[in-house]
Amino acid sequence: MKNLSKKELIEQIESARNILNTSIDKGEDYDQIYQYSVALDQLIEQYITAGF
Numbered sequence: 210m211k212n213l214s215k216k217e218l219i220e221q222i223e224s225a226r227n228i229l230n231t232s233i234d235k236g237e238d239y240d241q242i243y244q245y246s247v248a249l250d251q252l253i254e255q256y257i258t259a260g261f
Contacts, residue, residue, distance in 0.1 A: 215261045222256060225249040 213221070229245040 212259075213255070215256075215259070218252065218256050218259070218261070222249065222252045225252055 225245065225248055229242065229249055232242050232245055
């Protein structure tokens, strides 16, 4: 994974959260929602691991 600055990582987390929320609101397919959720979890894990 690319090392991101704290600001970049927060921006990606916010974007991923918005994508996930929008997909839930639109009632998209469960598998797609799950993939968005996993992507968000990975970004959050990266944030925690970086010690921010």
